[in-house]
Amino acid sequence: MDDFISLERIVKVYPPNVLAVDNVSVGFHKGEIHSIVGENGAGKSTLMKLLYGLVPFDSGTVKINGAAVHFRKPGDAIAMGIGMVHQEIELISQYTVWENVVLGAEPVRGLGGTLDTKRAIELVRRKIDEFQFNLDPSAQVERISVAARQKVEILKLLYRNVSVLILDEPTAVLTPQEIPQLFAELKRLRDKGTTILFISHRLDEVLELSDRITVMRKGKKIATVAASETDKEALAQMMVGRQVIFTSKRTPHQRGERVFEAKGLSVTRRDGLKLLDNVSFSVHAGEIVGIAGVEGNGQFELVNSVMGLAAPSSGSLTVNGTEIIKLPILERRKLISFVPQDRGKMGASLPASILDNAIMTHHRLEPRFSAWRGLVLNYRNARAFTDTLAQRFSVQMASRQSPFRSLSGGNQQKLILGRELLLSTPFFLMDQPTRGLDVGSIEYVHGEILSMRGADRAVLVISADLEELFLIADRILVMHRGQIVADLAAEQTTIEEVGRYMLEGKRTA
């Protein structure tokens, strides 16, 4: 079969020196589902964005039906029938479905060009019926589910008669139950002749959905294979460049004394809405407790209450029997290590040097970093500490004085993790500890978390990634609308059961 779209020898360097796409040539057939897989930073999103005209590339050619094209902006690509749905959904939530779909390409009538509402709704309805999307064109977008919003995004492009759909990690925002439905719809689209380019790093999904798969690693194309002729292990090996173990290395471990306890913790918003509703649980030494849940169900408030960023309305929090609710942050930090979900906002100062980031909190708690009675920092010890930290947690850095920003995501997380681990606290709070990391770094972080359990520290991991929780957690708590609706032993539950609790909360049986 001839390639419908072909990318030839594409090179893209993000200034100053990030080689995002390294001489990649790949072709896509008409009417196939073609997945692009790779770790974070492998260049898959960039490759698609430059096909879509969103990012300019430095050299190479894009051909459609054998003719070279040059898109300067996404509008050019859409005019040629290529559309892209981004990871973040970008709709106007106050508008209805049909208004969002026609926005920018509205059917009009008369000289003044008034919006032909009736025809617009009819056109949108016809598209919905054609692709069996099961959407109500008059529903307001803020009232429909995330999965439905994603369908609206796709519909927007179909309405513009796009024949090539690029989807950038569309399943990242969906719950496990919503994914099969999306896949069924995508397959139906393909059968009607639409070409679908699907970016993902979830191998199970990719294998289930695609006809062909292109694997990228560090900006290079590794291979393009037929989905029927490969398997998860082979793909993972191509993606990472070595063998990856998918099973947990968690070994049985006797849990010890209770370390962390939340009792009746509530956070009530001014309008009376309970963001955290009477939450009680405990974490023992040598135990990893995972908190699962769709984001925005109280995890943020829980973290803020524990770390002292916002006071809860009522309840108590203790670490080793010490009530911490009234303690200033510095006092809490003697008991709690914390890895936040957003490295650049809470976990580090990006423009500061690696050294400045490495000694945070240590600079107050450990006398070896102080001289002149705490007035001056002991930079000699700080330098030695930074080197030890970097070595122990294998942080690849140019120099201690380089800005933190210059580190890769994985190395940034290793440094933060190491800094917090070396605080030697009894309780460890981790909020999305592997978000945005590549497979290698994720493995590393999981290994460190498990060895903390081995060292009898109490670990609380909040994660939106269920597979991650099943790999490391002993117990999984599910948060739903500010409540803990389930407390399940990891061995005795399944991803499906946890997913159901995430979506439906406590079953009203």
Place this chain on the structure above:
Amino acid sequence: MTRRILSGVLGVVIAFVVGAIIMLLEGYEPLATYGALAQFSLGGIGPLTTTLKNSVPLVLTGLSAAIAFASGPVNLGQPGQLVFGALAATLGGLYISLPPVLEIPLLLLLAIAGGALWSGLAGLLKQAFGMSEFIVTLMLNMIADFFTAWAIAYPFMDRKAFSPMTPPIAQSGWMPDIGPLNASVLIMLVSVVVMWFVFQRWRAGYEWRITGQNSLFARLGGCDVRGNFMAVMLVTGALAGLAGGLVVMGGPHRFLKGLGANYAWDGIMIAIMANNGLVETLIYGVFVAAIQTGALGMELITNVPSEIAQVLQAVLVLVIVATREYASVVFDRLAARRQARERAT
């Protein structure tokens, strides 16, 4: 580092070219004008020491703004803090007379206290009522301006003078000349060194810097964010106050009407040119002082009005800031293109 120097030098050169074009359009000789500017600011011991002395209030208020901006608090109250420092030193010098070894340190301390009092007030209002220091310091500038104008026109006026001013301070409080150089220059240099040490080596300076870059990270890391805010307000107010004290003690030896007119705003501008770097603030402060000093002499021998120096100064700020931002974009893009070309072959 080399990149930073390169873009700084490039910015200055471009600014001078733009300034030359403006002069040509106005019908002046740019080369002769620049020559006169350089001659009267840098050409010999006399002009050089005058430039350095004139740079004192610019560098100190610039230092104040740079430390504040780099640490988070938007202290724009340098003009008010400067006149309060100047007033405090003047009053000390009017009513207390000690030998110079005691008088000078005392007046300097009074100046520091006067500036810190005025910035501390803004700090307290923020801590107590959450009032933004950005607007409060600006408003306090007005109050300081009118308060000092009243003070030198009524209670502390020199009856023999024709315009509002205080009588001269005790002669033991005058900043002496060491050879050709006024001692206020030494105080300025010591301040820069001390502040550099505080900012780069003290624990407090570490927390100030991190808080300025990412206050949530600093707070979560256990830094005393509230205490640091107050400390930065006090220290930066003290620096502006010191500038005011040195202006009085090194210059007219009394508080004249309009004494603080532009120093502090120029200082804030210098901090912006210096991208809040302390050493850069010293360099740009002396540089701006040279232009201002040279302009006065230039007016004497050319028919170019000294206002052209203000035009030049404005162009400098714009071009230096723009060049710094744009140069890094251009450097990055060039590096990217080079790499892309290598990969494509």
